[in-house]
């Protein structure tokens with residue numbers, strides 16, 4: 001670690017991991033509720049658990065991206081963070097707003113929460129992923145503004161690398177598109193149209209820039225490959241991501257009322273979306289193969305390669321499965337959607353945050369060459385258990401989805417099974433989902449354990465890990 005202000009990343013990462021644990025607990029609860037609808041009754045109904053599960057996910061991704069940026073940007077810009085104090089204040093504001101909102105979801109009925117927070121004055125609540133009370137949304141905007149400002153000022157006063165520029169573009173886009181969460185038109189079509197601007201111009205647009213920048217940073221560090229070489233790859237990947245994703249997002253406009261040309265525009269452009277994800281796989285493996293040094297932090301390299309592969313599977317392969325309009329006509333809103341949503345979110349964004357943590361936490365703890373062999377071994381177990389658990393969840397839901405389409409969607413009216421009868425028929429796949437969910441949770445616990453395993457034998461530096469590293 002070169003700059004003291006990079007240490008601000010630590011609380012962000014730790015809090016992100018706490019929220020991650022919470023997300024998984026609520027995932028397991030819902031997995032159980034799918035089998036026994038009364039589980040958790042009357043304290044935590046499914047709708048509240050779902051909201052908590054998905055909102056924790058989004059919020060821990062944001063904490064993760066912020067921590068990653070606070071670590072990465074000073075090092076790339078070769079200067080201290082513009083304002084460490086502002087970064088600390090932002091952290092606490094975000095923690096308080098986040099915790100209060102989650103407690104609100106759990107402690108009072110949603111309609112009551114809307115009433116308490118005066119949703120009627122400026123109605124923005126009630127839409128998937130954007131359930132936050134308006135006041136929380138305003139808080140998120142303020143946090144994002146202060147964060148982007150801090151990062152931008154740091155970049156402005158220091159070295160302007162391609163990685164920093166791509167990252168700040170992605171972060172600014174993240175803040176910008178979130179503003180559409182305040183637009184809540186009466187027309188359901190218009191509402192859906194702009195709702196997708198937030199979540200899917202994020203995951204299929206600007207977040208891919210963040211993903212590319214973080215991967216490139218870790219790869220430079222662990223492989224020692226020339227920066228120029230890595231930057232060329234990054235340019236091509238983000239260009240492909242934006243060309244395909246911005247219009248490819250139209251795969252969500254097939255059935256919600258926008259003009260019919262979206263049928264072929266959405267199909268065509270989203271069919272190209274796997275390309276940048278595939279290039280990330282080539283990129284990661286090629287850089288590791290051409291490495292100029294043997295970095296002691298082997299597991300961080302594994303995370304980087306794993307992120308590329310799992311993101312390609314989840315977003316590229318599982319996304320492509322149902323993205324063409326003639327296929328999506330049958331699969332829309334089935335368990336196939338949930339299969340893809342899980343593998344894509346985990347493979348791309350959860351994993352890239354853990355990749356950054358894996359590389360940077362040991363450095364911040366004074367171990368620039370990574371944790372001890374033993375700690376890395378435990379972390380490797382965590383990595384594989386989580387990956388296998390998530391692949392298992394994905395396969396179970398894919399099978400459930402295909403069966404659901406066969407029973408409920410393909411047969412003619414009159415012969416098709418009803419929604420609930422279909423759910424009963426595919427229940428065995430939900431048992432499998434829960435079992436793999438438990439495996440996934442075991443992976444999370446193992447991963448957390450790797451942080452407390454003894455680090456005897458790992459090269460330690462003095463004074464909070466400040467060291468003269470090159471590259």
Ligand code: HEM
Nearest residue numbers: 203251270273315319320322323332333337341344345348
């Ligand atoms: C890392 C990137 C991605 C993430 C995190 C992601 C996540 C998600 C999530 C959570 C949903 C469900 C949304 C909802 O209805 O609540 C979804 C839907 C969808 N995604 Fe992705 N996605 C990604 C990339 C892609 C790509 C690259 C494609 C196409 C190649 C794709 C195709 C689709 C389609 C077609 C749907 C709609 C499914 C339906 O009609 O029910 N996604 N995605």
Ligand code: HEM
Nearest residue numbers: 024027028030031054337338341342345346350437438440
């Ligand atoms: C123990 C592991 C997990 C279990 C059992 C689980 C279970 C569930 C369930 C039951 C739902 C609701 C689906 C529905 O409404 O029908 C859900 C939604 C969701 N979960 Fe998980 N989850 C787990 C872990 C994760 C992880 C690690 C991620 C991402 C990193 C994730 C991302 C999502 C997303 C994006 C949705 C919304 C999907 C959509 O709109 O289609 N989950 N999860």
Ligand SMILES: [Fe+2]
Nearest residue numbers: 200204249252
């Ligand atoms: Fe999408």
